[in-house]
Amino acid sequence: METSVKHFDGVESGVASQYTLPALLAARAARQGDSALFSDRQTRWTANDACAVAARRAGSLAAQGVTRGDRVALMCSNRAEFMEIVLGCAWLGAVVVPINTASRGLQLEHILKNSGARLLVAEPHLVSAVAALNAQALALEQIWLIGERLEEASDETPVPSQWRSMPMPPPGAALEAAALADSDPLAILYTSGTSGLSKGVICPHAQFYWWGRYTGNHLGLREGDVLYTCLPLFHTNALNSWYQALLHDAELVADRRFSASGFFDALVATRATVTYVLGAMVPILLGREVTAAEREHNVRIALAPGVPAQFQEAFTSRCGIALLDGYGSTETNFAIGGGIEHQRPGYMGRVVPGFEARVVNDVDQPVADGEPGELILRASEPFAFASGYFGMPEKTVEAWRNLWFHTGDRVVREADGYFRFVDRQKDAIRRRGENISSFEVEQVILAHPAVETAAVYAVRSSLAEDEVMAMIVLREDARLDPLELIRYCEPRLPYFAVPRYLELTRDLPKTENGKIQKYKLRERGITEQTWDLDASGYRLKRS
Incomplete structure (x- = not known):
């Protein structure tokens, strides 16, 4: 055209x-x-x-x-x-x-x-x-x-x-x-x-168009809506909200950062009608004392991926804001979801028209409904998905093999077509709305002269998201204070990637070929020997 x-x-x-x-x-x-x-x-x-x-x-x-x-x-x-x-x-x-x-x-x-x-x-x-x-x-x-x-x-x-x-x-x-x-x-x-x-x-131009079109339709956006986000524009979620406003004749108000104490006041001040929250934000807001602003705003709905089912009804009842779940990723689009009338707590939704989804085993064969497997996706509209990884052709081929995008997420498809998230197959950690590479955290820890080897992995927190834990083997005769390692990591990592939990060990569980078995560490979780940064009283710098 x-x-x-x-x-x-x-x-x-x-x-x-x-x-x-x-x-x-x-x-x-x-x-x-x-x-x-x-x-x-x-x-x-x-x-x-x-x-x-x-x-x-x-x-x-x-x-x-x-x-x-x-x-x-x-x-x-x-x-x-x-x-x-x-x-x-x-x-x-x-x-x-x-x-x-x-x-x-x-x-x-x-x-x-x-x-x-x-x-x-x-x-x-x-x-x-x-x-x-x-x-x-x-x-x-x-x-x-x-x-x-x-x-x-x-x-x-x-x-x-x-x-x-x-x-x-x-x-x-x-x-x-x-x-x-x-x-x-x-x-x-x-x-x-x-x-x-x-x-x-x-991310091609058309991908963001479809992001804005599908998300706006699911949210039921109207001409003249005011969309309020305090999520960072450098992520897909907030950048997508710009397109929602552009396409649906609305306005986007982008605030600097999330403030639990000021969130509802900001909704009132900006006259917002639609907003955006992440999974951990909802229990944080519910944990605060009730304020008048929680009912003085005009927000009718929030895009709220990953909010645990047990918090959804409580949040809507208290604040009057309906929560819309769904599934998408930086590489894909709003492929699983639907309007608020199709929401089911604990589920991401059904496949959106214009996309296809399968749940497969490790050789890309579909598994039966009710059985967990990897979610793979593809789109019918040209360029509705990302076109690959920049300068990494081998990673592109791996992720888009067999003409499907492999999400690395483990899900279950029920017989009625609703999808439920189980966990991540990839070795990633999700904390404070940020994706953290365990590899990158490990590289920083391994550079410390006292560290022989280390494994970084996710453990669950009370906010229904991941916390970062590192299991560390020291070099022979070396000593290391946990807080010293935290201070070493702080200028070398984003604040949200600095481990909260540290534990020293003599050895790590490994396979016959020497690969660390992180699933055993995750199953072990936090013990009496685990050092907790939050309990130490030390506060990380955030800039």
Whole structure:
């Protein structure tokens, strides 16, 4: 479908397909140019404003040498500048690489190296984490600082001279939108590796269109809705909410972070009608004293993946907000779910029309209903799923083998078509809404001179999510205080990946060929010998 729409400043948008971000921006501006589209509670854009922002930010990127297909790394909290870079890259045909602001050390260096980004746009207080990396291993050439000077962000860590740093340039001359296809990549989102380094998921423009379309339909979005998220825009969940607002003639309000004490006040202040929570947020909110704001808001529904069944009814009864569960991943889409009328506590839902799902054994043969197996998925719409892992062809082939995407999640399909999540087949840990690679945590621990070997794995917490535990074997004659190891991990890992539980042992259970049997450690769980960070009184830094 070819479209050409004049919608602002006399700039003509010539876009090659209907599902690219420039095409969707142009369509929204043509429908409702003066309607509110985005706010970070300081800056607010109409649909016309968003088009102008995209075209002019594309101009400033191009003026600094960014061209179509280039990757632009983005390390930023929820603020208007985050979306400005996303829109500018999309308009120009560049690829944005949002990075978790808590990334540090090995993980951060791998992301920047793998993506090949030559430009990094970052908040100043995050620059020291980048400066600590091996500059020679990266393609990075420029750093744009959002709002402040480099000296204010250096944290006494000098930035390598080969990285030119400067304040983020002002918007440039408006450019015409690149002629893009639905299959062109919009973003590379790094999801935690489960047996190795993080993988960069190549997300095409059309994938985000279908995310927004399906999710908005399931939520029952209406024209004029106000969508409130305090989840980070560098993850699929919140970035998807932008598309929901764009497609359904609504407004997205993106707040900086989740605050249990201020969550309902924020819903009231922003006049939100729809919101987003993760599994652990609900029991945290229920654990607080009842406030008037819990009933003064106008929110009717929340997208709430992974909320334990026992909390769902209690939350809705107390707060008046219906909770919508479902299944999707960075590589896929909202493939299992449905509207609120189809919800069943403890279940993800049924397969959504437009997708196929199977539950299979380890050789991809379907298992009977009621039996657990790996969930595999595929889509009928072109480019509704990610197109692979950036720079990792062997991982792409492995995950998409036999023309199905292998999720690594263990589920059960009931006879009536409802799917129930069982556990993760992959060696990943889910904590505070973040995916953690046990491999990456192990690499940091193994670098400590006192450690001989280590195994990192998940144990369950009272919040119905994972906690990180490490079982450690020390080198001969070595001694190690648990808090010393925590302080060693802290600057080298995201705060949420630092283990809560540590235990020293003389040996780890292994197979005949020497592979650590983590399932035995998980079954063993926490014992009287386990050291607990929370009980120590030490508090991790979060920036």
